[in-house]
Amino acid sequence: MSITATLIGQMITFAILVWFIGKYLWGPMTQMMDDRKKRIADGLAAAERGLHEQELAEQKAMQHIKEAKEQAAEILAQAQKRGAEIVEDAKGDAKAEGERLITAANAEIEQEVNRAKEALRAQVVDITIAAAGKIVKKEIDAKAHGELLKDVVGQI
Amino acid sequence: MSSSTASEANGPTAVEYIQHHLHNNSIGDGGFWVLNLDTLIYSWLLAGVLMYIAYTMGKKMTSDTPTGGQNVLEAIVEFVQQQIKDIFPGSNPLIGPLALTIFMWVFLMNAMDLIPVDLLPVLGQFVGINYMKVVPTTDLSTTFALALSVFALIIYYNIKIKGPMGYLKMFLFHPFGKYLIPVNIIMTTIEEVAKPVSLGLRLFGNMFAGELIFMLIALLGGASLLGLIPQIALGTVWAIFHILVISLQAFIFMLLTIVYLGMAHQDIEEH
Structure with a gap:
């Protein structure tokens, strides 16, 4: 139970063991753990960033939706206005057209009346001449009394 | 556990039993030039186990999906890293x-203490090996090999960081300033030499005492059949307690190594 040359052997063993463990275990493992630490930190930062970006995107989307809604409302209002306008226009047109039609119809009626009057007048002349002829039993010279008859008819 | 009892005529007495167990299987002519084969072979075996684990684990470890053994090693490595930091x-x-290395190797060598105290020596006797001391850290040579290696590193880093003159100044002007140079030299020398001596002796003392108590407990069962009960009870209690001791001693050796080397890395303070 004293210190012997075993000491030297153990020191050499110790030195080799330290070298070996440093090379094959400590070095790679600490390296890997550092890398992993960095990757986890990066991943968390990326996740954070992603979350932030998502928030921004959501805000943007809300903004867009709001704008779209506003636009839609505006378009709707415009369309309603335009529709009302069109209806108003159509009403105006229809009124004008109706008036025009009424006027035309009135004019035609007048024309027809005039024409009927003319025809009637002519027939009255003929009938009058015939009647007069029958009354005087004598052929009336249409030519000679035409002037007179016309005057009479004109007074009818 | 003991195959020998004090009452048996041809068996060894209790003292002989203990002495037998404390005898190294060694070659050499006595004095310093002796090689304790059992110490060397067991510590080499454990070093080999460590190397095997280190090599295979270092090769197959993955960053993404660590499993079983890698987790354990990572925990140990991280623990050591934290202490150093x-x-x-x-x-x-x-x-x-x-x-x-100190932590794992010393722990494994200490852990040999938990193998039943007679098991390996008795197996050795079957194949003709008469003496066998299983726990390498109950050999002063092992503990001082570690302590002196650390001591050599302490001196090396002291000179490297502080410079030869700085190291000399530490002996001359520390701890009492420049008016008490002779006292300073003695004090600092004692302080420095105490480091490896306390390192080596602490580990050796704890492990040797633990081993001795295992032997005494083993003797209980040998004395009589009734002794088996206290032997099993005490052996269990002591083994459980010893789990703490072996871990603690490995940890203390590692921690003091870091502390001493840390002190060697500090610049000299002025007094």
């Missing part, structure tokens, strides 16, 4: 592997 000023590529 807390204690050690600056950085040194050697301190990590050194601390990790």
Whole structure:
């Protein structure tokens, strides 16, 4: 139970063991753990960033939706206005057209009346001449009394 | 556990039993030039186990999906790393592997203490090996090999960091300033030499005492059949307690190594 040359052997063993463990275990493992630490930190930062970006995107989307809604409302209002306008226009047109039609119809009626009057007048002349002829039993010279008859008819 | 009892005529007495168990299987002519084969072979075996684990684990470890063994090793490595970060000023590529090796190797050598005290020596006697001391850290040569290696590193880094003159100044002007140079030399020398001596003796003492108590407990059962009950009870209690001791001693050796090397890395303070 004293210190012997075993000491030297153990020191050499110790030195080799330290070298070996440093090379094959400590070095790679600490390296890997550092890398992993960095990757986890990066991943968390990326996740954070992603979350932030998502928030921004959501805000943007809300903004867009709001704008779209506003636009839609505006378009709707415009369309309603335009529709009302069109209806108003159509009403105006229809009124004008109706008036025009009424006027035309009135004019035609007048024309027809005039024409009927003319025809009637002519027939009255003929009938009058015939009647007069029958009354005087004598052929009336249409030519000679035409002037007179016309005057009479004109007074009818 | 004991195959021999004091009452048997041809068996060894209790003293003989203990002495037999404390005898190294050694070659050499006595004095310093003796090789304790059992110490060497067991510590080499454990070093080999460590190397095997280190090599295979170092090769197959993955960053993404660590499993079983890798988790354990990572926990140990991280633990050692944390100790170094807390204690050690600056950085040194050697301190990590050194601390990790001390922790694991000393732990494994201490853990040989938990194998039933007679098991391996009795198996050895079957194949003709008469003496066998299983726990390498109950050999002063092992503990002092570690302590002196650390001591050599302490001196090396003291000279490297403080410079030869700085190291000399530490002996001359520390701890009492420049008016008490002779006292300073004695004090600092004692302080420095105490480091490896306390390192080596603490580990040796704890392990040797633990081993001795295992032997005494083993003797209980040998004395009589009734002794088996206290032997089993005490052996169990002591073994459980010893789990704490072996871990603690490995940890203390590692921690003091870091502390001492950390002190060697500090610049000299003026007095």
